[in-house]
Amino acid sequence: MATLADSFLADLEELSDNELETIEEEDGDVANMEEDVDGDLADIEALNYDDLDSVSKLQKTQRYNDIMQKVEESMVKGSFTTDEGMVLEDDPEYQLIVDCNALSVDIENEIVIIHNFIRDKYRLKFPELESLVHHPIDYARVVKRIANEMDLTLVDLEGLLPSAIIMVVSVTASTTSGKPLPEDVLQKTIDACDRALTLDSSKKKVLDFVESRMGYIAPNLSAIVGSAVAAKLMGTAGGLSSLAKMPACNVQLLGAKKKNLAGFSTATSQFRVGYIEQTEIFQSTPPSLRMRACRLLASKSTLAARVDSTRGDPSGSVGRKLREEVSKKIEKWQEPPPAKQPKPLPVPDSEPKKKRGGRRLRKMKERICSDRHAEAC
Numbered sequence: 001m002a003t004l005a006d007s008f009l010a011d012l013e014e015l016s017d018n019e020l021e022t023i024e025e026e027d028g029d030v031a032n033m034e035e036d037v038d039g040d041l042a043d044i045e046a047l048n049y050d051d052l053d054s055v056s057k058l059q060k061t062q063r064y065n066d067i068m069q070k071v072e073e074s075m076v077k078g079s080f081t082t083d084e085g086m087v088l089e090d091d092p093e094y095q096l097i098v099d100c101n102a103l104s105v106d107i108e109n110e111i112v113i114i115h116n117f118i119r120d121k122y123r124l125k126f127p128e129l130e131s132l133v134h135h136p137i138d139y140a141r142v143v144k145r146i147a148n149e150m151d152l153t154l155v156d157l158e159g160l161l162p163s164a165i166i167m168v169v170s171v172t173a174s175t176t177s178g179k180p181l182p183e184d185v186l187q188k189t190i191d192a193c194d195r196a197l198t199l200d201s202s203k204k205k206v207l208d209f210v211e212s213r214m215g216y217i218a219p220n221l222s223a224i225v226g227s228a229v230a231a232k233l234m235g236t237a238g239g240l241s242s243l244a245k246m247p248a249c250n251v252q253l254l255g256a257k258k259k260n261l262a263g264f265s266t267a268t269s270q271f272r273v274g275y276i277e278q279t280e281i282f283q284s285t286p287p288s289l290r291m292r293a294c295r296l297l298a299s300k301s302t303l304a305a306r307v308d309s310t311r312g313d314p315s316g317s318v319g320r321k322l323r324e325e326v327s328k329k330i331e332k333w334q335e336p337p338p339a340k341q342p343k344p345l346p347v348p349d350s351e352p353k354k355k356r357g358g359r360r361l362r363k364m365k366e367r368i369c370s371d372r373h374a375e376a377c
Contacts, residue, residue, distance in 0.1 A: 223319030
């Protein structure tokens with residue numbers, strides 16, 4: 001029979017065996033983690049951030065080239081007609097417009113990537129420029145125009161930036177700590193600027209194509225907000241079907257961007273409005289009524305998008321009718337309130353009115369009776 005000491009020793013041996021197994025497993029996990037880390041570092045090192053082609057790859061994709069070729073062919077061909085009974089999602093023209101909307105988003109993201117590449121390279125020459133010129137395309141144009149010139153009085157920036165910004169850039173350049181870039185770095189920066197400008201022109205071409213086809217794809221929505229705004233709404237929502245399923249409160253905020261007030265109060269800042277603020281109706285509405293007009297436009301645009309998604313009215317008459325309703329409501333809001341009419345006096349009643357009893361009536365009777373007694377005396 002095993003004693004108590006023998007059982008304790010057996011338990012200790014089992015614990016030691018388990019600890020050894022745990023340590024071996026931990027060593028194996030650490031080795032695997034080291035292998036994974038080494039693999040990740042190898043992948044990171046394989047990326048060459050000095051090479052623009054390894055950073056920006058959209059223009060070399062087959063999808064980009066196919067869509068741009070179809071857009072150019074469609075623009076040359078002109079108007080497009082199809083069978084009335086065809087489902088909208090099966091229409092090749094509609095599919096091309098959806099692809100163009102997705103491509104425009106990819107182009108914007110690609111421009112941001114190239115903008116970061118340009119900033120990293122040109123920061124050695126003019127580090128303060130990125131805080132003065134925020135828009136990526138404007139920044140690329142200014143960098144391409146300045147290049148390695150240290151004296152900005154010799155560089156003509158007219159037409160690229162507002163005059164006030166040009167003055168600030170010139171004054172800041174005179175005190176900058178930057179130095180001229182090496183020739184190879186400058187050439188990479190200029191190539192990146194050219195690529196950003198090319199992508200921007202491609203984006204404009206895509207948006208022009210989508211805008212020109214909105215009268216066919218979404219005639220009712222275009223009748224309310226215009227073809228340009230309709231194209232932006234549909235592109236941001238991800239297609240006409242997605243826009244039709246979206247509630248009006250979300251349509252109102254499509255394209256809205258939070259403004260950077262640089263520490264100033266937001267009490268006087270304008271309310272957040274998306275692409276709807278670019279419509280003719282919104283711009284012609286008085287500022288005090290623009291929030292109500294924005295809600296109204298968003299709700300009517302949602303209704304028009306639902307009609308267009310089912311091709312309920314290809315002629316666009318429903319959209320024109322909704323636009324007239326919006327205009328009449330806004331005009332109604334601006335009408336002055338009706339003048340108050342003088343209220344005539346009520347017709348005198350010959351019969352004495354019944355008076356209910358109470359403390360006030362008793363007091364009045366007592367006063368009348370006392371006055372009569374005084375007159376009698």
